[in-house]
Amino acid sequence: MFKATKPFQTARLLCADLLRRYSQLSSNLQELFVNPQIHNLLRLITYTDSDTVHQRTYRRAGKETIKLLSDAELDIIKKYTTVFTEQKLQMPPVLNPRTAVNDQVIAQDLGLQGIIPGNVKLVFTDTTLKHDRKNRLIVVRESNGNLRHANAFERDRINQVYFPLSGRKLFIPLMFEEKQLNELLDQGSFLYILDRTCVQFEPDDPNFSRICHRVYERVNQLAWTPFTSVTEPTVNSLTNPLLKLRHTRHYGPLALYMIVQLGSPGPLVYEALAHQNYDRLGWILRLTCILRPSSTFAVHMKSIVDRIPPPIPNAVDHITGLSKINMSSSEIIDLLEYLEFFIKLEPLDKDKQVILNSYLQQAQKSIKINEETNHYT
Template identity: 25%
Template structure:
């Protein structure tokens, strides 16, 4: 049996117990099955459908992959990166009078800050949820109805290597799982907007309500602040948000944010890029569509369908469609853009212009004393709620009191000179 004094000494001398073991277990199982692989969404032709060994973290940190993800993210500085946000401290807008040269320097500096803000969130495999049994003391079984958690809170212990052990009701002493370990960190080392228990926003129905309002970025930003990148709950929440984003087709909510690169990597890893590829085609983003194809082929290399460096963006996309004819039905916007060059905005503007012309030519109506009081007149549906009275003026009164225009007129008649010039 371990006493309280020996247990405290044990926590100090065995710092990182359970954390390092779980990490080693995770790195071993990472090569077999990755938590970021969604077999239900994976394409049938990708090697993920079989027992394919893959190191997701190594692929994510590859230089070529990071370059493609950075180019795919986009940079909408005014509408997304530097848009007004809800903060605890209110800040005033700053206006400055600059020369053209100074303005270019400022814009270059802002682009550098935007690239830093748009760096993808680290993608890591979750820690193993297995725990290690340290001892079983049956003599103290059923001593209490609750579990006891012992935490190393010495000043030099970090959140990653802090030792946390749990005494079960049956007397078993074991290491803490990731949820218990992180919860104890939040208990003893409190941070703003990071409560002890997970907020309700990370679960339904509040999660779905937030996604319906296009608050994907807010949910993911809070999740990055609340969880660690290797927390199993964070990986599960990220996959849920990404899957629902694809199902609803709301890529605008995450485009030009630090989470869009992770979303693109998740889709390319599982061979599910057609929805995002179609979204790029509908907005005329052909270079981004070509980079997405290159990303998937970089994650799943195949010499038969390799991309040449000399190929243009259009050729890369057309070759992908030719190699995957079964996916052409899922890419109507991309196919339409390649054939006609029209985007979704162009189609909407043409339809709006056609409807306006038809309304101006075919539906022309005149306002009369009869139509002004009906629903077809200028009042529309208001004519049913209010009574309209048309007042007709008497012609005789109009002749007696003619409407005068211009300046002042004398009430005396103008005298005419009947004398003729001699």
């Protein structure tokens, strides 16, 4: 069944040259993201504490509900929480911007010239349910009589008219325009922007790449900000954004972009070291060697990269608790030695080397104290 939409005026689109611009930007990001080993590491470096992942952004009105559960009921709730955590941390796909949809002219009827107003197009859509959003037949009749296939932006609008997705707007919200986007970035609303981007755009939309990359670049600029506790009242712009993004589904794509496109794994190492997440620290070092094989650090570690502790488990098993990582003191000491190589060999600014060395010394001192305590006990 075909339906003709009410004639509508062509909408103004954001950045018409996005497709051409972002198709040339790091075309191998998609190939890296779908690599099983890299994808698994990206998932592992995401902070998976359930209390933090499910922490509410806003308080609900009313009192909390408290229930008494049996051991069997409690086990069911724990399993449900684990599955829900895995779903909530599922990373949005990293795809190359889509190529232009073939909008060649199907037919031309010169007799229609002058009948259809110049600022109006007629759109005919196959609304049957047997086709998905990408393969649905959508054609446009121009005012000059040309009948052509709809382009990608027209397809998005028409699909949203007949098959609306929850939260997605028919027109691109103003918050994604440059001026408003810059204001949100200045406010530090990185998670809000990324979540809204996932709702509004398909992962292969050039706007999706543009907005996510803008957020990643701003996060990278602020990623060396001193860490403060999330419970401390601080201004958003003064809070290290990695502290808020490390337990979200966006952390993996962020890390991929920072390492590959920006050549900046230092902030990721800084965050893991500052919070003494040694397992995540080891996986970040391995990920750096894989994603930047020509870097000085990766070349130095080429023959011994598999020795970097801890071992790499399956991400799903790690989240569900089937594979637990308990690093021994000797493993942590070995890891910190590899970290010293990273600090020396990576092209970091002097002030950033000082920061990492300071946390490195604190970690080494803490391990030494723990060993002495265990020895006497």
